[in-house]
Amino acid sequence: MSVPTIARLGHVGIHCTDLEKQKEFYRDVLGLQITDENERIGMVFMSARPEEEHHEFLLVGGRNVDDRDAMLLQQVSFRCDSLEDVIGFYNRLKERDTQFDMVVSHGNAVGVYFRDPEGNRLEVYCATGLQARQPYLEKVDLSRDVESIMRDIQESVRLHGNDGVVDPSALEDQDIHARSN
DSSP: OOOOOOOEEEEEEEEESSHHHHHHIIIIISOOEEEEEETTTTEEEEESOTTTOSOSEEEEEOOOTTSTTOOOEEEEEEEOSOHHHHHHHHHHHHHTTOOEEEEEEOSSEEEEEEEOTTSOEEEEEEEOSOOOOSSEEEEOOTTSOHHHHHHHHHHHHHHHTTTOEEOGGGGTTOHHHHHOO
């Protein structure tokens, strides 16, 4: 079995104490463009190259630096060139008994979220080539063949791509679920 490869860093997400102040800084000072935003959940998707990448940077409310379990880094995401590579990483991580947070379609991408040995959240993902409003979360079964997975994602994006969708079962173990009310 060949080792799957990471193509490049995809995006980084950080938790913020003052989401509005952070949004203004990254937009007005660094020149990142807002590509999607959900004020109810407290998420701002940003990109320096929106024509190439939906988001390279994600701001999420909920930073709690006073707690012992401070939420500082939301996640580090690594982009793969293909769904086959994402599936390869998924299988490799399963073999190592890695803790998974979720395996989902974002409509525009398929992502596997997991923890490193120190509990930091990571993601490997690939773009689908589809456009879908974020947030967009649906569980994906990576034990199926690539064609079936993509066919289901295409149908879901056809139905939900303009408005986004969040499958509550995809968030069952997520901290974001508690903050999304």
